[in-house]
Amino acid sequence: MASLDNPGKLLMAAGALLVVVGAVLSLAGKMGWLGRLPGDIRIQRDGISFYFPLATSLLLSVVLTLLLNLFVRRK
Numbered sequence: 265m266a267s268l269d270n271p272g273k274l275l276m277a278a279g280a281l282l283v284v285v286g287a288v289l290s291l292a293g294k295m296g297w298l299g300r301l302p303g304d305i306r307i308q309r310d311g312i313s314f315y316f317p318l319a320t321s322l323l324l325s326v327v328l329t330l331l332l333n334l335f336v337r338r339k
Contacts, residue, residue, distance in 0.1 A: 303319030 299317050299320050301317075301319040301323065303322075305314070305316040305318055307314040
């Protein structure tokens with residue numbers, strides 16, 4: 265956890281996180297298949313709609329786990 269002794273580093277980390285989140289959100293619209301995978305649950309009835317992206321969540325979890333293990337793991 266970052267300490268408040270050096271707020272500059274905390275602000276730079278928060279800014280970098282915002283840039284990454286912004287990039288992901290801007291690219292998400294171009295990936296039409298993401299969120300429409302087999303295994304995503306979509307129920308539409310009269311006046312009600314329910315959507316649970318189960319397969320998409322699992323895929324993103326695996327990808328993020330692999331990336332974090334590659335870049336963050338220390339020996």
